[in-house]
Amino acid sequence: MNIAITGLEAVREIRDGLPVELIDEAIRDGLVTAVEVDQLAVPRKTLAHRRQIGRLSVEQSDRFIRLLRIIATAEDVFESRQKAAIWLRRSTTALEGQSPLQLLDTDAGTREVESLLTRIAHGVAA
Template sequence: MKTLHINDLDIGQDESCRAYSYFLTGQALKQSCESRLDVIECLRVGYPYYVIVFILESTTISRKDLSNILHISTRQLSRYDKDDLLPAELSGPIYEFSRIYARGVDILGDRATFEGWLNRPQLALGGQVPLHLLDTTEGIRLVNDLLSQIEFGFYS
């Protein structure tokens, strides 16, 4: 009889690592990411600037909305070069945005549906647009909690 060990199970990529690398699709990671501790180190080193470019090109998020989430002016955001590493102060909010984005796409089924939801006022958020709440920690929690409610069928 063969014994099954938890380490033998293929349970996929850690959720934190998946969120970290969500917008790094097709790009070689300079650091490996296999655990939450790896994510912390990667965020301390900083996201490469091309993640900003990729977010702006592959989503409907505007430069203005992204700069609001990052608490940086659009002008200052444009000063980075393609190969620059972003400071940890910007990498953290990008990571939180990618966590919400990846989770929302999983729950609502596709990018277009999630982005539509993200840009519409939500009754459960007091009529606020979820995207406009992502500039604060508490706003991120509220949006994440609402996604959990949708996931488990408590809100539609």
């Protein structure tokens, strides 16, 4: 899966509501699990309703893109999908014993994860 939308194009796509199929594709490609989507982007019951509509809401689209952006950043930093997946799901003292994915339910938590990834990329944190 390659979510290549960025900048103002991403803003337009999010405002229009992303197609529900993107969630299915991300799960099928092993980027996220259905449980992670349920916890971090779109609750299971809401997703079932959104399947009938075909598109996510603006808020759901924004949360889902945020999740995919962090996954892509971690893959870039670790230069491996497998290493990124392990890092995202493993608790770390740098995040007070939480895993990076656990923090992605809020913008503030996402910023902490992004900051940590930046430090790792620059060799400041392990």
